[in-house]
Amino acid sequence: MTPIVSRSHRLPMAIALVSLAALVLLGAGCGETVGYTEATGDKTNGKTLFTAKCGSCHTLADAGTAGAIGPNLDDAFAESRRNGLGESTFVQVVRDQIxxxxxxxxxxxxxxxxxxxxxxxxxxxxxxxASVAGTGKAPTPAPPQTTTTSVEPSGDVGDAAAGKVVFTNGCGGCHTLGDAGTTGAIGPNLDDRPPSSELVTERVTNGQGAMPSFSATLTAAQIADVSAYVSSAAGK
Ligand code: HEC
Ligand code: HEC
Structure with missing residues (x-):
């Protein structure tokens, strides 16, 4: 699968629009923004934002995220990187995608x-x-999230602490939950109508409407964990 290539026909128009926007900003006296396509952003802030706002839908090894709603970004960029496309191109592609x-x-x-x-x-x-996707490098020092993915099943009762990590990585992009600090707005705000553990397990296993099934991406133990977590944390 080479999604970057298949969507590349959209890029010229996107780039034209972006240039226009930069000119408008220039006219407004914000000339710095023209350096837009150069890799001038703050990677540390970028990583924090990626983990909070993108990782629930995208896998990216360096960030330790495992979202499976959107394309795996390591896979998406690996081939273009091997083909020698430069980092500034990738910055532009990601910025356009956003x-x-x-x-x-x-x-x-x-x-x-x-x-x-x-x-x-x-x-x-x-x-x-742009600096990390598809580099094939080992993740930089593990964010706390990645260390808990191999939690042992503890019978039918999930581990809420481990479930919080699953939630932040896999659910928060779509759901608001105050305890987890997530603000997703695609699915219902879970604090508004705290679900039972059974409802969480059912939805996560089978999906419904715009919510995908996680039965292929989460283990039974992780589903038990996230159910224990959400049912205990929602509405608090
Ligand atoms: C609610 C889920 C969701 C969130 C949150 C999300 N994405 Fe996506 N992303 C997708 C889906 C689905 C696609 C494929 C459809 C499309 O191209 O728009 C995609 C496509 C992409 C692509 C193109 C990959 C390719 O192979 O062409 C990039 C790059 C990307 N996202 C980056 C990001 C970044 C950066 C963020 C955070 C600012 C983010 N995404 C947040 C779901 C999401
Ligand atoms: C791509 C966005 C998306 C993701 C990711 C997602 N959900 Fe959902 N979720 C939804 C939507 C949309 C609904 C409403 C579905 C419907 O009833 O049609 C929903 C419904 C629910 C409900 C039922 C709420 C109610 O009051 O009916 C629960 C519980 C829930 N999700 C938990 C989770 C958990 C836990 C995860 C992570 C494992 C998760 N969701 C991941 C979009 C998402």
């Missing part, structure tokens, strides 16, 4: 909301992703 994502897919599969991050934050995320 602004011109496909929100409504023709298949009814979940799309990617546009403008999840804007302004300098969007440049920071783009710079970060």
């Amino acid at each position: 602004a011109y994502s496909i929100e409504e897919t023709s298949t009814g599969a979940p799309g990617m909301p546009a403008d999840i991050v804007t302004g300098q934050d969007a440049i920071d995320v783009s710079t970060y992703v």
Whole structure:
């Protein structure tokens, strides 16, 4: 699968629009933004934002995220990187994707909301992703999230602490939950109507409407963990 290539025909138009936007900003006296396609963002801030706002849908080894709603970004960029495309091109591709994502897919599969991050934050995320996606490097020092993915099953009762990590990585992009600090707005706000553990297990296993099934991406133990976590944390 080479999604970057298949979508590349959209790029010239996106780049034209982006240049126009930069000119408008220049006219408004913000000339610095013209350096847009150069890798000038803050990678540390970009990584933090990526983990919080993108990782629930995208796998990216360096960030330790394992989202499976959108394309695996290591896979998406690996081939172009091998073919010698430069980092500044990747910054542009990611920045365009954030602004011109496909929100409504023709298949009814979940799309990617546009403008999840804007302004300098969007440049920071783009710079970060461009610098790490598809490099095949080992993840940089493990964020706390990645260490808990091999939690042992503990009978039918999940481990809420491990479930919080699953939630932040896999669910928070779509759901608001105060305890986890997530603000997703694609699915219901889980604090508004705290679900039972059984409802969480059912939805996560089978999906419904725009919510995908996680039965292929989460283990039974992780589903028990996230159910224990959400049912105990929602509405608090
Ligand atoms: C709610 C889920 C979701 C979130 C959150 C999300 N994405 Fe996506 N992303 C998708 C989907 C679905 C696609 C494929 C459809 C499309 O191209 O718009 C995609 C496509 C992409 C692509 C293109 C990959 C390719 O192979 O062409 C990039 C790059 C990308 N996303 C980066 C990001 C970044 C950076 C963020 C955070 C600012 C983010 N995404 C947040 C779901 C998401
Ligand atoms: C791509 C976005 C998306 C992701 C990712 C996602 N959900 Fe959902 N979720 C939804 C949507 C949309 C609904 C409403 C579905 C419906 O009833 O049609 C929903 C419904 C739910 C409900 C039922 C809420 C109610 O009051 O009816 C629960 C519980 C839930 N999700 C938990 C989770 C958990 C836990 C995860 C992570 C394992 C998760 N969701 C991941 C979009 C998402």
